Amino acid sequence: MKICVCVKHVPDTAATIKIDGETGFKDSEIKFVVNPYDEYGVEEAVKLKEKNGGEVVIVTVGKPEAAATIRSALAMGADRAILVTTDSQFLDASLTAKALKAAMEKDGLPDLIFTGKGSVDTESFQTQYRLAHSLGIPVVNEVSTLSVDGKKAVAELEVGGGDKQVIEMGLPCVIGATKGLNEPRYPKFPDIMKAKKKKIDEMTLADLGLDASAQGVTLEKLEPVPERTGAKMIEGSVEEQVTELIRILKQDEKVL
Amino acid sequence: MAQVISDRRDIEFVMHEQLNAESLSKIHDGFADFNKKTIDLIISEAKNFAVKELLPANKDGDQQGCSLENGIVTTPDSFKRLFALFNEGEWLAPTEDPRWGGQGMPRTVASAAAEYFNGANYPFMMYPGLTQGAGHLVEHFGTKEQKDLYLKNMYTGKWCGTMLLTEPEAGSDVGALTTKAVPNGDGTYAIVGEKIFISGGDHDLAENIIHPVLARIEGAPAGTKGISLFLVPKFRVNPDGSPGEFNDVICTGIEHKMGIHGNSTCSLSLGSKGNCIGTLLGEENKGMKAMFLMMNAARLLVGFQGFACATTAYMYALDYARNRIQGKDLMEIMNPDAKGVPIIRHPDVRRQLMVMKTYVEGMRSLLYFVHYCSDMAKFAQSDKEKAKYQGFVEVLTPIAKGYVTDRAFEVCSQGMQVYGGYGFIEEYPMAQLLRDCRITLIYEGTNGIQAMDLLGRKLGLNKGKPIMDLFGEMQKTLAQAKEIDTIQGYAVKVEAVINKLAEVSIHMGQTAMSDKVLSAFANAHPFQDAAGDTVMAWMLLWRAVIAAQKLEKAKKKDKPFYQGIIKSLQFYTETMLPITLGRFAALMNTSGAAVEIEDNMFPS
Ligand SMILES: Cc1cc2nc3c(=O)[nH]c(=O)nc-3n(C[C@H](O)[C@H](O)[C@H](O)COP(=O)(O)OP(=O)(O)OC[C@H]3O[C@@H](n4cnc5c(N)ncnc54)[C@H](O)[C@@H]3O)c2cc1C
Numbered sequence: 001m002k003i004c005v006c007v008k009h010v011p012d013t014a015a016t017i018k019i020d021g022e023t024g025f026k027d028s029e030i031k032f033v034v035n036p037y038d039e040y041g042v043e044e045a046v047k048l049k050e051k052n053g054g055e056v057v058i059v060t061v062g063k064p065e066a067a068a069t070i071r072s073a074l075a076m077g078a079d080r081a082i083l084v085t086t087d088s089q090f091l092d093a094s095l096t097a098k099a100l101k102a103a104m105e106k107d108g109l110p111d112l113i114f115t116g117k118g119s120v121d122t123e124s125f126q127t128q129y130r131l132a133h134s135l136g137i138p139v140v141n142e143v144s145t146l147s148v149d150g151k152k153a154v155a156e157l158e159v160g161g162g163d164k165q166v167i168e169m170g171l172p173c174v175i176g177a178t179k180g181l182n183e184p185r186y187p188k189f190p191d192i193m194k195a196k197k198k199k200i201d202e203m204t205l206a207d208l209g210l211d212a213s214a215q216g217v218t219l220e221k222l223e224p225v226p227e228r229t230g231a232k233m234i235e236g237s238v239e240e241q242v243t244e245l246i247r248i249l250k251q252d253e254k255v256l
Numbered sequence: 257m258a259q260v261i262s263d264r265r266d267i268e269f270v271m272h273e274q275l276n277a278e279s280l281s282k283i284h285d286g287f288a289d290f291n292k293k294t295i296d297l298i299i300s301e302a303k304n305f306a307v308k309e310l311l312p313a314n315k316d317g318d319q320q321g322c323s324l325e326n327g328i329v330t331t332p333d334s335f336k337r338l339f340a341l342f343n344e345g346e347w348l349a350p351t352e353d354p355r356w357g358g359q360g361m362p363r364t365v366a367s368a369a370a371e372y373f374n375g376a377n378y379p380f381m382m383y384p385g386l387t388q389g390a391g392h393l394v395e396h397f398g399t400k401e402q403k404d405l406y407l408k409n410m411y412t413g414k415w416c417g418t419m420l421l422t423e424p425e426a427g428s429d430v431g432a433l434t435t436k437a438v439p440n441g442d443g444t445y446a447i448v449g450e451k452i453f454i455s456g457g458d459h460d461l462a463e464n465i466i467h468p469v470l471a472r473i474e475g476a477p478a479g480t481k482g483i484s485l486f487l488v489p490k491f492r493v494n495p496d497g498s499p500g501e502f503n504d505v506i507c508t509g510i511e512h513k514m515g516i517h518g519n520s521t522c523s524l525s526l527g528s529k530g531n532c533i534g535t536l537l538g539e540e541n542k543g544m545k546a547m548f549l550m551m552n553a554a555r556l557l558v559g560f561q562g563f564a565c566a567t568t569a570y571m572y573a574l575d576y577a578r579n580r581i582q583g584k585d586l587m588e589i590m591n592p593d594a595k596g597v598p599i600i601r602h603p604d605v606r607r608q609l610m611v612m613k614t615y616v617e618g619m620r621s622l623l624y625f626v627h628y629c630s631d632m633a634k635f636a637q638s639d640k641e642k643a644k645y646q647g648f649v650e651v652l653t654p655i656a657k658g659y660v661t662d663r664a665f666e667v668c669s670q671g672m673q674v675y676g677g678y679g680f681i682e683e684y685p686m687a688q689l690l691r692d693c694r695i696t697l698i699y700e701g702t703n704g705i706q707a708m709d710l711l712g713r714k715l716g717l718n719k720g721k722p723i724m725d726l727f728g729e730m731q732k733t734l735a736q737a738k739e740i741d742t743i744q745g746y747a748v749k750v751e752a753v754i755n756k757l758a759e760v761s762i763h764m765g766q767t768a769m770s771d772k773v774l775s776a777f778a779n780a781h782p783f784q785d786a787a788g789d790t791v792m793a794w795m796l797l798w799r800a801v802i803a804a805q806k807l808e809k810a811k812k813k814d815k816p817f818y819q820g821i822i823k824s825l826q827f828y829t830e831t832m833l834p835i836t837l838g839r840f841a842a843l844m845n846t847s848g849a850a851v852e853i854e855d856n857m858f859p860s
Contacts, residue, residue, distance in 0.1 A: 028811070068293075068297070071293070071297050072304075186309070189350065190346055192294070196297065
């Protein structure tokens with residue numbers, strides 16, 4: 001079985017991001033990591049490979065620096081990688097999906113595709129759907145339990161209130177991984193050593209016949225989140241608290 | 257806050273720009289794979305593991321600590337998962353021989369992993385650290401049988417290791433130990449004795465614990481000359497490698513300590529029921545020398561522990577100083593409308609941060625350099641070079657342990673100061689760092705013992721060749737620095753101190769061999785301070801040479817980093833070196849007051 005895992009190179013959420021100009025940020029000053037949700041995808045793919053054999057290919061659309069991030073995913077046990085290079089961190093989801101599709105078609109379509117449920121930088125939650133749609137295959141997002149056998153996959157996702165949805169679908173399909181699916185491993189020291197010898201195929205958008213300027217969504221502006229002001233605790237009995245809350249909403253904040 | 261432990265940029269600076277660790281891949285086939293990219297990946301993964309797993313368990317370890325109930329020592333809950341993960345990652349024996357389950361990593365490279373791991377949770381790291389060290393002894397002195405029986409299980413963390421030297425009457429003076437070994441007639445020995453203060457002496461992390469034990473064979477000479485080294489497992493090991501019968505090693509107590517609560521400190525009773533069997537490791541009566549292989553490595557590790565507390569304290573303090581708003585800017589002090597500023601704006605807080613910055617940077621460069629020297633001592637091209645680097649390791653070990661941990665504790669204390677009252681409150685990280693750091697000045701040979709080693713043994717080692725070689729190395733840095741306009745002024749000041757060290761070393765060496773020997777040793781610790789200051793100045797100058805050379809063509813983001821390195825040199829030469837010169841002046845007095853004063857002149 002051939003499995004592709006779409007991995008995005010994103011800023012570490014613990015990093016302090018300094019905005020630079022209108023739409024840029026000082027990315028040379030911060031650390032990048034494998035998008036945390038994609039790690040669940042990598043782990044699941046590697047586990048399937050360990051069980052059934054086959055191959056795990058990392059596919060990334062990102063800046064050339066993403067190669068270092070890809071090495072971490074390779075150290076977790078993936079076999080090789082494809083990096084479609086772009087100049088921007090903020091490629092829109094439709095172009096990203098097109099690039100992923102083109103890269104996979106060029107390499108040979110896989111039997112199973114993993115993405116994360118979303119990326120922690122742009123959080124647009126679209127790439128997996130657009131990719132599946134363009135390939136004409138099923139997609140399920142936020143999968144927290146998965147079993148794959150032969151020609152089908154069964155995915156479970158939490159739908160709130162303790163309920164679960166169980167979805168069966170044919171392969172190939174796209175699985176958007178999330179927390180709970182597994183516990184991503186830390187690379188073993190020997191696997192870190194092996195990772196550097198694994199192949200990363202680099203290509204540009206143009207090599208895949210895609211035009212970087214043909215984006216449906218463009219980034220207008222980045223702004224820092226204003227610092228949160230202190231919360232106000234309302235004291236008293238439940239009745240007093242509710243009365244005071246309504247007063248605040250009406251008089252102070254004028255939202256009612 | 258972002259949990260950082262260390263300054264990644266500075267680690268890379270020392271690794272690649274100061275020591276060019278990648279060049280090690282060319283001198284030894286086993287290092288061939290360690291190019292820059294791989295080294296960086298190793299650093300990233302070590303940091304990742306440290307921040308995500310080791311660090312969160314550090315406070316747990318401190319609060320829950322270890323307990324002894326019904327003869328069973330229990331470690332903090334979170335340590336069990338941690339130890340399993342650590343072993344799965346195969347991080348336990350990074351620098352050991354791959355033939356026996358090690359990873360064959362250069363020590364230089366392992367320094368960065370050690371910095372992150374120890375900075376995140378060094379009480380935990382003592383379990384794998386001692387296991388690696390004990391394994392190294394087996395690898396070096398073991399018979400084929402001993403190696404086959406123990407080594408793989410130790411290097412993979414299935415079994416743990418320790419070191420058993422200390423007894424109630426044998427602390428600094430290991431030669432006073434009374435643990436006995438009686439030949440059983442079948443090549444094994446019956447071991448009987450009491451050991452105390454044994455780190456990781458008993459615990460629930462591994463199914464067996466292998467103790468290297470110093471003991472005296474019946475009838476052997478007194479003192480260190482009669483000491484032999486034995487391997488004593490907690491559970492005997494069957495010839496097929498499976499753990500067998502309990503070997504009568506009983507934990508009779510664990511200590512309640514100021515810090516490192518996560519690491520069990522055990523009193524062990526060996527053979528109290530007459531059932532403890534050990535096998536000789538190495539030769540009879542050569543145990544002390546053999547044990548020094550582990551002790552020297554452990555001394556460097558203790559230097560790393562102290563330093564790791566210091567770098568972590570520095571990073572926390574820096575973050576706190578940027579965020580804590582308190583007091584007006586000094587220039588606005590008369591303005592009633594002036595707002596409070598982050599305390600990093602206050603000159604006195606900046607001074608404290610500079611003290612922390614310069615020491616942390618200098619210590620990092622020194623410790624990584626010592627590890628680099630151990631790599632070179634093993635794999636340099638010629639025997640002459642090997643001997644030179646081995647000499648550096650030996651001379652610098654007391655400084656890397658004694659001087660570094662003394663300063664590291666000061667850095668932690670400065671860090672607490674930056675936090676103000678919050679530094680003293682256990683909810684914040686400083687209190688634990690300061691408490692944990694304190695033992696590094698004591699165990700593995702107190703810093704007083706380190707100073708005596710420097711003065712009494714290392715100065716005159718091989719007729720003074722290593723120390724002369726070291727001066728030669730310092731001269732090279734001085735020559736380079738004097739060529740660079742921006743730092744040559746500082747180079748002249750550093751040179752004065754280096755020359756002074758040479759002069760005072762001769763004086764101290766001579767005094768130690770005269771009838772004023774006691775006065776000389778009363779000044780051993782101040783001498784270690786002054787020698788350490790000088791080595792620190794050399795490191796800061798070395799760093800500044802590189803920074804100054806790179807500054808002009810540096811990328812925009814690197815400029816402040818390199819400028820900061822030169823500022824560290826400026827700060828050190830302008831504020832600390834005058835004190836060092838004062839220390840040298842004091843050493844030339846070689847005051848005898850401390851040894852001349854009669855005991856009855858102290859209060860009774
Ligand atoms: C938490 C902890 C963990 C430890 N782990 C281990 C371990 O794993 N294995 C192990 O074997 N030991 C271990 N030790 C023991 C440790 O190495 C000793 O405590 C240390 O070497 C000092 O010995 P002592 O405590 O008997 O002090 P002493 O030797 O009594 O020293 C008291 C003071 O006198 C000074 N002094 C002593 N002799 C001289 C001298 N000849 N000249 C000048 N000054 C001298 C010392 O510097 C010190 O300041 C541990 C101790 C602790 C507290």
